[in-house]
Amino acid sequence: MRRVAVLGSTGSIGRSTLEVIAGHPDRLRLVGIAARSRIDLLAEQARAFRPTLAAVWEEEGAQELRRMTGSLTVGVGPEGLTWLATHPDVDVVVVATSGSEALIPLIRAIQAGKQIALASKELLVMAGELIMRLVQEHGVKLVPIDSEHVALAQCLQAVTRSEVARLVITGSGGPLWGLSVSERQVVTRAQVLAHPRWQMGPKITVDSATLMNKGLEVIEARWLFDVPLERLRVLIHPEAVIHALVELVDGTALAQMSPCDMRLPIQYALSAPERWDSRFPRMDVTQRSGWHFFEPDLAQFPCLRLALDAAAVGGSACVALNGANDAAVQAYLAGQMAFPDIPRVIEEVLEQHPAIPHPTLDEVVEVDGWSRRVAQERISHSPRRFVKVS
Numbered sequence: 001m002r003r004v005a006v007l008g009s010t011g012s013i014g015r016s017t018l019e020v021i022a023g024h025p026d027r028l029r030l031v032g033i034a035a036r037s038r039i040d041l042l043a044e045q046a047r048a049f050r051p052t053l054a055a056v057w058e059e060e061g062a063q064e065l066r067r068m069t070g071s072l073t074v075g076v077g078p079e080g081l082t083w084l085a086t087h088p089d090v091d092v093v094v095v096a097t098s099g100s101e102a103l104i105p106l107i108r109a110i111q112a113g114k115q116i117a118l119a120s121k122e123l124l125v126m127a128g129e130l131i132m133r134l135v136q137e138h139g140v141k142l143v144p145i146d147s148e149h150v151a152l153a154q155c156l157q158a159v160t161r162s163e164v165a166r167l168v169i170t171g172s173g174g175p176l177w178g179l180s181v182s183e184r185q186v187v188t189r190a191q192v193l194a195h196p197r198w199q200m201g202p203k204i205t206v207d208s209a210t211l212m213n214k215g216l217e218v219i220e221a222r223w224l225f226d227v228p229l230e231r232l233r234v235l236i237h238p239e240a241v242i243h244a245l246v247e248l249v250d251g252t253a254l255a256q257m258s259p260c261d262m263r264l265p266i267q268y269a270l271s272a273p274e275r276w277d278s279r280f281p282r283m284d285v286t287q288r289s290g291w292h293f294f295e296p297d298l299a300q301f302p303c304l305r306l307a308l309d310a311a312a313v314g315g316s317a318c319v320a321l322n323g324a325n326d327a328a329v330q331a332y333l334a335g336q337m338a339f340p341d342i343p344r345v346i347e348e349v350l351e352q353h354p355a356i357p358h359p360t361l362d363e364v365v366e367v368d369g370w371s372r373r374v375a376q377e378r379i380s381h382s383p384r385r386f387v388k389v390s
């Protein structure tokens with residue numbers, strides 16, 4: 001029996017994780033839940049799964065949750081998240097929060113010897129070098145939940161390291177793929193938030209529209225699989241059937257295919273190295289025809305270019321990239337600026353940041369805060385350019 005705590009249990013990945021757990025009551029038990037908001041949903045999850053531990057961001061929410069549930073022990077704030085992630089009753093910590101709040105809890109969980117299933121790719125983008133070093137030092141297993149990386153991990157099981165030439169991450173191209181550059185300047189929020197293949201939370205859906213998501217995934221893969229940037233490639237594959245390919249030294253390529261359903265990679269992250277049965281949708285390859293693959297055009301998708309540039313610089317450039325992107329996306333979602341301003345804000349922040357090659361945890365936290373502040377200043381002090389678009 002694997003005892004699981006889910007940080008971010010009310011988000012899209014968190015809810016799917018609870019479905020996976022419900023499908024395997026003989027193998028998985030939910031012992032802890034945590035969320036920033038949606039206390040009512042947290043209480044509902046507590047009643048359905050009977051975990052004993054919970055954490056929320058604010059004291060007010062904690063009191064409300066205690067009132068609604070009774071038997072739950074509730075931690076509060078960053079300390080509460082860390083307490084939950086390192087609790088002796090927890091074997092596996094699923095990290096599926098947005099933002100950077102879970103960075104310290106994740107690091108403490110690794111130091112406490114917990115197994116990690118990581119959906120929050122941003123944390124690897126910020127501190128991948130540090131996190132993977134701790135994973136090694138403490139001998140813990142850290143597995144991705146991101147579908148492309150779960151696909152890569154499965155392909156890589158079949159080969160040895162010296163046989164691998166290149167790792168290829170595919171992306172559907174997101175909600176705006178196929179629009180012209182000028183059409184992309186005037187997209188509505190509804191267009192940006194309507195992903196053609198995946199049902200996901202708003203932040204990652206905006207990242208899919210800008211292709212920042214693919215850039216973050218390249219950095220994520222760089223650390224997860226310890227491969228240099230020049231051996232990572234992004235391809236746009238609008239049908240989203242193949243989630244990743246591993247190109248081998250002899251010219252062979254291994255690919256992973258599956259339906260676009262996040263419950264699949266989540267289940268594999270929790271079952272690996274085993275594979276469990278499921279009632280998820282099956283693939284029927286006879287119903288799929290006309291698979292296409294394209295090189296992404298970096299001039300059309302400046303966020304992907306910025307991410308690859310930051311990845312090449314390395315160190316704290318990736319922290320600044322992530323912080324600025326998060327602030328810009330939140331401002332866009334709050335209606336404070338237009339869609340094409342997202343890469344402009346990120347670029348301005350990166351231009352001001354002299355990168356630290358191997359940042360310490362304190363430096364990561366500092367640069368993260370700095371980049372968010374500078375991005376917010378840019379957004380609030382440029383009312384002429386950042387027109388409000390509904």
Ligand code: MG
Pocket residue numbers: 146147148217
């Ligand atoms: Mg992905």
